[in-house]
Amino acid sequence: MDATDTLSLTEHSHVTFPQGMVLDCGVALRRMDVAFRTYGALNEARSNAVLICHALTGDQYVAETHPFTGKPGWWDQVVGPGRPVDTNRFFVICANVLGGCMGSTGPRSARDNVTPPAPWGTDFPPVTIRDMVRAQKMLIDDLGIGRLFAVIGGSMGGMQVLQWAVDFPDAVFAAIPVATAAYHSAQNIAFHEVGRQAVFSDPDWYEGRYWERAKIPARGLAVARMVAHITYLSEQALTRKFGRRLQGAAKGSSAAIGMFGDMFEVESYLRHQGSTFVHRFDANSYLTITRAMDFFDLVTDHGGDLTAAFQGTKTRFCLVSFTSDWLFPTAGSRAIARALNRAAANVSFVEIPSDKGHDAFLLEEPDFHRMLAGFLGGCAEHAGLT
Amino acid sequence: MQDLPEVDASAPVRFVAKNMRVDLHLIGDMIAPGSRVLDIGCGDGALIEHLYRTRGCDARGIEIDMAEVTHAVTHGLAVMHGDADVDLAHYPDGAFDYVVLSRTLQAVERPREVLRQMLRIGARAVVSFPNFGHWLVRWQLLRRGRMPMTPTWDRPWYETPNIHPCTIHDFFDLCSREGYGVEQWLAADEAGRRAPWRRYPRLANLFGEQAVVLLHRD
Known part of the structure; x- marks a missing residue:
């Protein structure tokens, strides 16, 4: 299976920073690309920019x-x-994260100073959520935007929102971290590790140098995606969507069913999720980004006190969680809300009822969408945006 | 003997029905323009919006009912889901000029602790509560020997969220025990009309359906 070419051949609109960037790990990237898309128009005062931060595989x-x-x-x-x-009304920007595989510098990018050109692969330095945010800040500066009206993101995107608010409080008028947490939990790290081990155990992994043989660790990456996908849903959602329904077999008949075929609809669904994913995502990027999430810990970064991270902030926060999200449960958002309370910050916090699990933030959730619009509208009034 | 009132069992148990238009003005009048205000049990945020629109206050709220929180945030108000009994402890000292508790004191688990927290995080506290000393409440209990059911106290004893009812006298007594100064107070009927007897606590305790009190730390 050779999906590598489709990933590398597409040209994504991007800006190149020839000065590169020094990463948290100490390694200096000699040059750095940040691929991004924009929607809407920047107003004359450059005050209506909204940055959207995408999640792990967004x-x-x-x-x-x-x-x-x-x-x-x-x-x-x-x-x-x-x-x-x-x-x-708003000028919306979204950048591919550092370490990603949609045009921003990542494991698929050409390594610094190597001839003939070769990708970084597993030698790509470890990046952090903070590195991703600093790369986005360079993009925002490059676009001539001094202050973002809002930064919005769910899951890993929410981690970036928090990091933005902590590192550049004056550049963020409103922050909306959705279905996220101030650190990645042990359970979440555990699920990521299962995914990574699945990739490592694929015979086409070749110690991360799979591109040399025009291969991708498709089976391993697909299993990683399948495991992750379960964590994005909820038991109620799986029951509602699939129940115990059998795939392609007449009700009550077991004749056509093999022991290990696509017995249940839920299995077929997961296999489909896994197999489509490997064509659009690079395995080394997946490893790099899952690691960045695992290392995210704003609490430890601030001496065990999340309040210290937000001291004196003028940013208006809106935290959102979903009732059936067990990957980033409400308790994590509440902990952030309380830390913001201790810092006397302006914070709204809502838990939206939903049976769709973590994925709810990506799906049709009218209450969430109305609330998001209302919060932005209120903030626009306070920001003097007309 | 009167039949037990019909109760809609499916209705969520709420704090006493809020006549926000009444509280809005009575409480709003006690708050200086441009101040920082926290409204505990803010419902859909009507008071917050009132204080922001008419007095230019930086007003925020805490509300325990998630549907109300969603409603308030959807209207652009800074409201978070939280519980007065638990979440006030997470605010720093002196974070607000005023902390408002509108018709909620009688429904919290630990009213004394909530008051303490209010006057820790705010320089002043505005508390409104329904008066259990009102003559109709007294009369019903005396005449029928049963828990009173009035427009203000409108839920049967077995499902009321109002677990700590008090009279105006009781409240003043607690304030003096705790060392809180009463800066301003008034008693009013359900429609919010201030009565001429409002200067006399004894009469207010008999005829006032609700009280609004502005407190400060002594």
């Missing part, structure tokens, strides 16, 4: 047809004309 194609998959943008229902993040 990308910058928020509100348009994806160039590989041909599917609608991943937040099509949230970002667009007349949508909660209204592109008639």
Whole structure:
């Protein structure tokens, strides 16, 4: 299976920073690309910019047809004309994260100073959520935007929102971290590790140098995606969508069913999720980004006191969680809300009832969407945006 | 003997029904323009919006009912889901000029602790509560020997969220025990009309359906 070419051949619109960036790990990237998309128009005062931060396997194609998959943008229902993040009103920016595989510098990019050119692969230095945010800050500066009206993101995107608010409080008027936490929990790290081990155990992994043989560790990466996908859903959602329904077999008959075929619809669904994923995502990027999430810990970064991270902040926060999300449960958002209370910050905090699990932030959730629009509207009034 | 009132068992148990238009003005009048205000049990945020629109206050809220929180945030108000009994401890000392508790004191688990927290995180506290000393409450209990049911106290004893009812006298007594100064107070009927007897605590305790009190730390 050779999906590597599709990933490398597509040209994503990007900006190149020839000065590069020194990463948290100490390694200096000699040059750095940040691929991004924008929607709507920047106003004259440059005050209506909204940065969207994408999640682990998301990308910058928020509100348009994806160039590989041909599917609608991943937040099509949230970002667009007349949508909660209204592109008639706001200038929306989304950048592919550092370490990603959609045009920003990552393990698939050409390594610094190597001839003949070769990708970084597993030698790509470890990046942090903070590195991702600093790369985005360089992009924002490059676009001539001094202060973002809002930074919005779910899951790993929410981690970036928090990091933005902590590192550049004056550059963020409103922050909306959705379905996220101030650190990655032991359980979440554990699930990531299962995914990584699945990739490592694929015979096509070749110690991470799979591109040399025009291979991808497709089976391992697909299993990683399947495991992760379960954590994005909830038991209620799986029951509602699939129940115990059998795949392609007449009710009550077991004749056509093999012991290890696609017995249940839920199995077929997961296999489909796994196999489509490997064509659009690079395994080394997956490893790099899952590691960045695992290392995220704003509490430890601030001496065990999350309040210290937000001391004196003027940013208006809106934390959102979903009732059935067991990957980033409400308790994590509540802990952030309380830390913000201790810092006397302006914070709204809502838990949206949903049976869709962690994925709820990506799906049709009218209460969430109305609330997002309302919060942004209130903030726009306070920011003097007309 | 009167039949037990019909109760809609499916209705969520709420704090006493809020006549926000009444509290809005009575409480709003006690708050200086431009101040920082925290409204505990803010419901859909009507008071917060009132204080922001008419007095230019930086007003925020805590509310325990998630549907109300969603409603308030959807209207652009800074409201978070939280419980007065638990979440006030997470605010720093002196974070607000005023902390408001509107018709909620009688429904919290630990009213004394909530008051303490209010006057820790705010320089002043505005507390409104329904008066259990009102003559109709007294009369019903005396005449029928049963728990009173009035427009203000409108839930049967077995399902009321109002677990700590008090009279105006009781409240003043607690304030003096705790060392809180009463800066301003008034008693009013359900429609919010201030009565002429409002200067006399004894009459207010008999005829006032609700009280609004502005406290400060002594």
